[in-house]
Amino acid sequence: MGLWEAVTNLPGEMAAAIMEVWRQQLIAFIQPLLETAKALITININPFDFQGLWQTIVTIISAFYLLLFLVVGLKFLFGCYDAVHRKQAKEWLKNAIILVIAVNASLLLYALLLNLGSGVALTLWSSEFEELFLIENIGALDVIWAGVFAISLFLALATLVLRQLFLILGVALFPIGISLYFIPPLKAYGSVLLNLIGAAVFIQVLDVIILIAMQLFYGQFAGLAGMSLLAPSMGFLLIFLANIAAAVIAVQKGLNAVGIKVDLVATAGALIGPALAGA
Secondary structure (H helix, E strand, O other): OOHHHHHHHHHHHHHHHHHHHHHHHHHHHHHHHHHHHHHHHHOOOOHHHHHHHHHHHHHHHHOOHHHHHHHHHHHHHHOOOOHHHHHHHHHHHHHHHHHHHHHHOHHHHHHHHHHHHHHHHHHHOOHHHHHHHOHHHHHOOOHHHHHHHHHHHHHHHHHHHHHHHHHHHHHHHHHHHHHHHOOHHHHHHHHHHHHHHHHHHHHHHHHHHHHHHHHHHHHHOOOOOOHHHHHHHHHHHHHHHHHHHHHHHHHHHHHHHOOOOOOHHHHHHHHHHHHHHHO
16 A cells, blocks of 8 residues: 555544444443343342331331321211211221231331242243343444444433332332321322332333343344344333333323323323424
8 A cells, every 4th residue: 555545544544443442432331231231120129228218217107106096096986876987987997907017017018029020020031131131242333333222221221220219219108108008088199109119110020021022023033134233222222111101101190099180191292292393
């Protein structure tokens, strides 16, 4: 190669070198995210690590036990000559006893719920899913496709991290939800909290089902070029969308249960639509 050819090829070689540096940086960024995503999909927090938080909430709730049994006693006192009021008083007493037992056992119940969710996820999990998490499949990609994969992975990981944070918050919310559920006037609010916690726990099962679908898709079309990128990218994007949809539906049902009529899907569409039109 002559001097002129070396000079004219220099910009292209520099651009290729810069793109290669970016690609390597993206791959280095993606690898720990892949390992984190795999862990967050299959495992849950250990609620006993947050026993101090749970103990504080239970102590606050127990301060209202006396007030609750005082209400029950008054209902028996003023309803002793009325069969309907007497039946209501018995129902309040039964709920009060269940409330005390369930609140004090709520940490164990919450741990069992989390173990059930992770147990179902691990039962469905297959070693074949490892192909979707292999960094070697990403290493052969150019910087643009690696960037697409990184974005879909980051979006999914954001929802997985938010789920774990909500599960930590659930250590405090679970006994509150139980206590509200067994107080008849506040039952709807307790049901809202318990439904939100249940949705957060079992979202991971939905995520694993999505991975099953993507693994089947990858198995059918593994010979096609770029499938090693397309299948995991679609999987992580679907996990992101499914987690967001599950959260929105759970919140929507909760708001409707307490009499707040708000269409979150329509509201989101009204906010996003003009922004997309402007773009």
